[in-house]
Amino acid sequence: MVYREKSSDVNRKKKKNNQLNVLTKTDRSDGSDDCNLFTDLPRFPPRVERNAKGAAGLAAASRLVEKGFDPARITILEAENRIGGRIFTVQHGSSLIEIGAQWVHGKEGNVVHPLAEAAGEIRTDIHTLESTGYADDVEMVYRDGRKITADQLKEFKEILQRIYADSRRELAQWKTSLGEYFEYKFGKHLDQGSFTTMDRATALDLLDWAHRAQNIEDGSDNWMETCGVGSLEYHECVGDYTTVWKRGYSALFDILMKNVPKRNNGLQLPLSDRIRLNSPVNLVRWNPDRPNCKVEVVCSDQTYNADMVLITCSLGVLKDRADKLFTPLLPEKKRKAIEGIGFGTVDKIFLEFCKPWWNQQWGGVNFLTQHSKATGDWVEKVMGFSTVRGQPNLLIGWISGPAARICETRPEDEVMRKCSELLRNAVGSDFVYEEPTRMIRSLWHSNPNFCGSYSYRSRKSKDLDVWASDLAEPISDSHGLIRLLFAGEATHDHCYSNVHAAVETGWREADRIFEMVNNSPAPSKL
Numbered sequence: 001m002v003y004r005e006k007s008s009d010v011n012r013k014k015k016k017n018n019q020l021n022v023l024t025k026t027d028r029s030d031g032s033d034d035c036n037l038f039t040d041l042p043r044f045p046p047r048v049e050r051n052a053k054g055a056a057g058l059a060a061a062s063r064l065v066e067k068g069f070d071p072a073r074i075t076i077l078e079a080e081n082r083i084g085g086r087i088f089t090v091q092h093g094s095s096l097i098e099i100g101a102q103w104v105h106g107k108e109g110n111v112v113h114p115l116a117e118a119a120g121e122i123r124t125d126i127h128t129l130e131s132t133g134y135a136d137d138v139e140m141v142y143r144d145g146r147k148i149t150a151d152q153l154k155e156f157k158e159i160l161q162r163i164y165a166d167s168r169r170e171l172a173q174w175k176t177s178l179g180e181y182f183e184y185k186f187g188k189h190l191d192q193g194s195f196t197t198m199d200r201a202t203a204l205d206l207l208d209w210a211h212r213a214q215n216i217e218d219g220s221d222n223w224m225e226t227c228g229v230g231s232l233e234y235h236e237c238v239g240d241y242t243t244v245w246k247r248g249y250s251a252l253f254d255i256l257m258k259n260v261p262k263r264n265n266g267l268q269l270p271l272s273d274r275i276r277l278n279s280p281v282n283l284v285r286w287n288p289d290r291p292n293c294k295v296e297v298v299c300s301d302q303t304y305n306a307d308m309v310l311i312t313c314s315l316g317v318l319k320d321r322a323d324k325l326f327t328p329l330l331p332e333k334k335r336k337a338i339e340g341i342g343f344g345t346v347d348k349i350f351l352e353f354c355k356p357w358w359n360q361q362w363g364g365v366n367f368l369t370q371h372s373k374a375t376g377d378w379v380e381k382v383m384g385f386s387t388v389r390g391q392p393n394l395l396i397g398w399i400s401g402p403a404a405r406i407c408e409t410r411p412e413d414e415v416m417r418k419c420s421e422l423l424r425n426a427v428g429s430d431f432v433y434e435e436p437t438r439m440i441r442s443l444w445h446s447n448p449n450f451c452g453s454y455s456y457r458s459r460k461s462k463d464l465d466v467w468a469s470d471l472a473e474p475i476s477d478s479h480g481l482i483r484l485l486f487a488g489e490a491t492h493d494h495c496y497s498n499v500h501a502a503v504e505t506g507w508r509e510a511d512r513i514f515e516m517v518n519n520s521p522a523p524s525k526l
């Protein structure tokens, strides 16, 4: 017995399991074990932990098992050779780097924060905004080395802050994009003479930086595509926005799977052996009009028959190939939601140096491109580079949008050389700059299992009147039985783009499944 529980609890769970009739007697095409529920799971790399674990998918599976659902009835199909999805903690030297999610964004209302806190996984020694490019010790420099002074930067940040504060009230009436709002407000400040420390051209170059930074925050290609009023749907969780994990974000999977025996009295959810790595789903096929028909989940080497399927792949994957993944096609409203809700590209570029050429006071550099000298090269869109706690020889850079997608296609030596040039020109007068020896970068767009980074509220979603709830809407057969369910960050009404959204939506769908199964008639009555 896995659970340490009172016999009355066991009986209660057994009774509940007996009610799971609608999920019994399923089969795989090879005639072996029963398996019923298929999800895609985000996971973390084996190098950090040995046991296979996996955000939305694993949250759903672990919730079901915790509620007494038989794990043997769950099969988790993962296309990658690792668990974690867009959580991807990698051991680097004696510490870690995060290729994907890195921060717990806020505390109040963030379901991940209490999990991490209770498990003692939160780092308290890292100050807010470190490694974000917004910290006070990060300077702002033109590509030719000219610096924005501390007074100029202070003024710019204050005005930007005022615009952000106004936006919370004013965007509700704003008809167009977030970008148009910011440019309008910024223009007013320029016209009113709010900028006393710089000329108009410098202020506009700083606005261009703010645009790049906002795209990274939102996950959008261009803030002209981000819906102004739609962006109010996003709810920030109050508290430190950049809380960091001691063992990296992938520790979340240990917590969800209760693989922390000392802290959980030995309780461990038996899910590891339900995960099939390297198992990309090529097709989900079913007949909504046939009573009791199974949903076929077709992978390259095997077809699984399920009573219901929980789909947790990224919105990027659905945008790329939902029409090929589902037979019959998904309902029109769902397809419009997939088309309309935004999903952009945000990438990280880590540069490694033999030793730090910077000093302890230096937190990083943000790059400005003089508008009149812009060439359109992808490298002009790199937001900046900043230091990485625990990695004394590393700097982390950020890039988003079409430039990130182009960057992903460029050879490593070109990316490293161009980023190094940027850095050398920006800091060469202050430090004895040394060339990087290695680069580690994310390729979130070109990886077919993600096709981008995270979702945002686009103007198109408003034009098409499609929202996260449309993406989340389950699909039933003609008898009203739910067969296809949807979870993942993009299906969250208010916290989309975050890990805590993914976890909440996994729990949401697990609860839906559990309730449905417990309230369903036995198959014979169907």
Ligand SMILES: Cc1cc2nc3c(=O)[nH]c(=O)nc-3n(C[C@H](O)[C@H](O)[C@H](O)COP(=O)(O)OP(=O)(O)OC[C@H]3O[C@@H](n4cnc5c(N)ncnc54)[C@H](O)[C@@H]3O)c2cc1C
Pocket (backbone or CB within 6 Å): 040, 041, 042, 043, 055, 056, 057, 077, 078, 079, 080, 083, 084, 085, 086, 087, 099, 100, 101, 102, 103, 104, 105, 279, 280, 281, 282, 312, 313, 314, 317, 346, 347, 348, 442, 444, 448, 449, 450, 452, 453, 454, 487, 488, 489, 490, 497, 498, 499, 500, 502
């Ligand atoms: C660069 C970057 C930085 C980020 N920073 C933060 C941060 O600091 N804080 C934060 O809260 N969030 C952050 N995020 C967002 C966060 O990582 C995601 O919102 C969250 O991890 C999404 O989880 P998910 O379960 O919805 O989807 P995913 O993690 O994408 O999981 C879906 C899984 O489905 C698998 N899959 C896809 N297609 C198939 C198929 N056909 N068959 C089988 N399996 C398939 C994928 O391999 C993947 O494992 C960041 C993301 C990126 C890319």
